[in-house]
Amino acid sequence: MHDESNLTTGRARRVLGERIRPEIYGERVQLTLEAAELPGEPIEPALGPGLEYAPFELGSAWGPAWGTTWFRLRGTVPEGWAGLEYEGVVDLGFDADTPGFQCEALVYRPDVTPLKALNPRNQWVPIEAGPGGSVELYLEAASNPILLERHPFLPTQQGDLATASRAPLYRLARAELAVRRSEVAALVEDLELLLQLQEQQPAGSLRAVMLESIDRALNALLLDDIAGTAAAARAELAPVLAAHGGQVRHHIAAIGHSHIDTAWLWPQRETIRKVARTMSSMTTLLELDPDFRFGMSSAQQYAWLKEHRPEVYARVKAAVAEGRFEPLGGMWVESDTVMPSGEAMVRQFLEGQRFFEEEFGKRSRGVWLPDSFGYSPALPQLIRRAGFEWFFTQKISWNQVNTFPHHTFFWEGIDGSRVLTHFPPMDTYNAQLLGDELTRAERQFRDARRASGSIAPVGWGDGGGGTTREMLERVKRLGDLDGAPKVRWESPDEFFERTAAEVPDAPVWVGELYLELHRAVTTSQHHTKAGNRRSEHLLVEAEWWATAAWIRAGLEYPHEELQVLWRIVLTHQFHDILPGTSIAWVHREAVATYADVAARLEAIIEASLRALVGEGQLELSANPTSFLTDGVAAGAVSEALEDPSASSVREADGVTYLENERVSFGFDAAGLLVHAVDLRSGRDYAVPGRPGNLFQLHQDFPNQWDAWDVDRFYRETVTDLVEVQGLRAWVEDGVARLELRRAFGESSLTQAFTLAPSETSVRVHQVTDWNEREKFLKLAFPLSVWAKESIAETQFGFASRPTHVNTSWENAKFETSMQRWVMVPDRDGAVALANDSSYGFDVTRDVLDGTGVVTTLRLSVLRAPRYPDPETDQGRHEHRYALQLGGTELTATELAHGLNAPRRAVRGAHPVEPLVTVSGEGVLLDAVKPAADRSGDLIVRVHEATGHHAAAEVRLDVPFSAVHEVSLLEDAPQAVAVGEDRAVRLGLTPLSVRTLRFVLS
Ligand SMILES: [Zn+2]
Secondary structure: OOOOHHHHHHHHHHHHHHHHHHHOEEEEEEOEEEEEEOOOOOOOHHHOOOOOOEEOOOOOEEOOOOEEEEEEEEEEOOHHHOOOOEEEEEEOOOOOOOOOOOOEEEEEOOOOOEEEEEEOOEOEEOOOOOOOOEEEEEEEEEEOOOOOOOOOOOOOOOOOOOOOOOOOOEEOOEEEEEEEOHHHHHHHHHHHHHHHHHHHOOOOHHHHHHHHHHHHHHHHOOOOOHHHHHHHHHHHHHHHHOOOOOOOOOEEEEEEEOOEOOOOOOOHHHHHHHHHHHHHHHHHHHHHOOOOOEEEOOHHHHHHHHHHOHHHHHHHHHHHHOOOEEEOOOOOOOEOOOOOOHHHHHHHHHHHHHHHHHHHOOOOOEEEOOOOOOEOOOHHHHHHHOOOOEEEOOHHHHOOOOOOOOOEEEEEOOOOOEEEEEOOOOOOOOEOOOHHHHHHHHHHOOOOOOOOEEEEEEOEOEOOOEOOHHHHHHHHHOOOOOOOOEEEEOOHHHHHHHHHHHOOOOOEEEOOEOOOOOHHHHOOOHHHHHHHHHHHHHHHHHHHHHHHHHHHHOOOOOHHHHHHHHHHHHHOOEOOOOOOOOOHHHHHHHHHHHHHHHHHHHHHHHHHHHHHHOOOOEEEEEOOOOOOEOOEOOOOEEOOOOOOOOOEEEEEOOEEEEEOOOEEEEEOOOOOEEEEEEOOOOEEOEEOOEOEOEEEEEEOOOOOOOOOOOOHHHHHOEEEEOOOOOEEEEEEOOEEEEEEEEEEOOEEEEEEEEEOOOOOEEEEEEEEEEOOOOEEEEEEEEEOOOOOEEEEEEOOEEEEEEOOOOOHHHHOOOOEEOOOEEEEEEOOEEEEEEEOOOOEEEEEEEEEOOOEEEEEEEEEEEEOOOOOOOOOOOEEEEEEEEEEEOOOHHHHHHHHHHHHOOOEEEEEOOOEOOOEEEEOOOEEEEEEEEOOOOOOOEEEEEEEOOOOOEEEEEEEOOOEEEEEEEOOOOOOOEEOEEOOOOOEEEEEOOOOEEEEEEEEO
């Protein structure tokens, strides 16, 4: 027989598109349109119906960028429609290709209760009026601009209300009541599914049968009577759609989903509305199909819904109670996980799970982070210690180079904790269950020998929209269909339960889940990063002092204010805000918000310290770090010891030295670091002929995703900034100082170096006026260090990465992340670089003749991508960093902690002893705070910070009646050893995090 399969598929596609699909709707009546365009930002929906409406012509333009237009739609359901299925259909001027990234609307009844959303792939509205009844609908339509167009990543001014155009962006194309022919709609679903599935089959009998049935169905269809013959056509498809079993053994646990970014190419205020729109649609779908299950993450999004659209929230809450709407992930938002501090990650879980528990009476059992840009190796421990059973993401499928070897595996973290992890082999969090997606899930699944299935999050995401009616239809057909994996709506918990039983000894992946893409997100939007870092330290510090003031001075603890501030900071750790990948609007607001957060925290700190020290004239110093600093104990307020020694400045052979008894830093006339001597060992870490403190400017124009990506070729063009304008050195207050200024391109910077007596680190305060475009500024320190690995701080510890590029895996990590410090060690010493607002660095190694191995450590200082914010990072920036010679992980942590949380000068009547004292080498105090349940119990968290086994004692300076070790969620109490002296004795395994809960007496 001749092969005519292309003829069949070509025929089916044309008939589907041109003839069948338009026949889904039969008789229609046009709705009368009126509109009221808001002059500014959105209003309370309750005010919508009362606006002044003007007549609006179908086909007219509406909606400037970021505008809101209220439409009133009125009409009457024809009497003749009795017994027919009918609905409203509204096309706001949608572009079918970018759902979630353009105009959308929420439809309200006249009493302003939300009905359902309108999205590009979801244009129907349920009509509650019967035949002869009148219809009145209100649309709150958002004219959000398309910022990710077909030629994406071009700079655009549309990303901020302040710079966006005022011209209307959309044309309202359709607004009618229409009779829906469900048999024709079902034929569309049948035909589309088979068309897609036959494409995926190998040549053979199944594909042949599918093609033949398609041809027969088309033969049965009269093109001039589609509605009348749809059933006959479907009858021809029925046998092949009913063919069960077959060769495919893969099961897909489908969960309805809409990954709504908490902010990205829209501001947070729009996310609030996106959540309301999508959830109004999803709760409508849950009513249509009893098998459908939907999952949404991010407690923040539920909290927004509760506050702003309580009617939709009530529907969600009811569906949660039925067990069909699943609160996923147990986090406040789907945060970045590389940059937030350890304590912040704990609070993501604490605030998320507490919200779910208070609102829904249950917690999430797994962590759901499909889209964050790489995953910290500290996470497995935090996930397990917060009581979660599983972890889910798909982002690592975006790797540029290496294909991850597992889809179902145990992920092991820095302390040895393991968590069962799954990556969906469908490689998407926005699945539509298309034929190629189904096939990809089955064929790519790497653990098929023993595990039977995978997860598919099904629905439009990023900008919302969610699951569609068509996707529900598809799942109905895919329950057990020959030629496709078996698909069923299922909770991810059920999937993980089954998987845990199937592969109790799943393979293990140790260490970070590095994303081989989006490597520049640790540098873009520096102000946002600085705001996050400062907030994290101020929050922990405010808790310390406020707790001490509550217990010691009876000051009321500001529970409410601190929870609000934590939640604001947690929200800003969302995976497009902290990474610097949102529009200008989002980052402009973030900077203002961080300033407000800092002011409010400073006020709490000031009030707490004042209550603690009383009125008086003693010059005291408050130490908010977990290290004894200048004679002030951790958590104490006392007189700081004056260092009697002084650093000095010396000139020799054109080199200016900043020196004390322990270290000597020498700068040449160009301000480059030519000597970095640890005087205790005599070792000079500088490399002859390769000076450090070298700023390097690179062209930085990635192939795509400008704010996210730096591509490897950026290193191939570099300008060394060796010109210096003004360099002077002097000693002031015993501190050796050197200041220099450089100008380059349109920019300039100053560096103020200080070397305090007795310190082994030179500190730098850098102020940059940055006006470059598409450039990457690095600060390089070539070091005479034979480092086999670099060690970078992560949450509650550190992790190492090889400096070699032997394998494609190491080679792909050409830009990597740290928290407050990075260190390059060899067997005889180490150099550490600590910072107050940076997260990116790179390390390379070279071999120089006669000099041996050179390790070059480079801090990522500033970038200037132009998409999505065309003005990214333009203007003034401050960076504080310090270079430490001959230290360890612990001294680097100490340096970094002091840099981020400096001692505070306080004037008062008396010193204050620390409330909590921790002894034990390398065991650090992380949090001192009242229990989140406001029971009056006290929470103390410590961790082992050096990678050793440690014995620690935790002492509380107030009486307590009981103490237990608890989870990161402050529950699941376990006995701990308490000595005669009331000290809690803890044995800590390397890099472990432990939480104690004291009942005060
Ligand atoms: Zn996302």
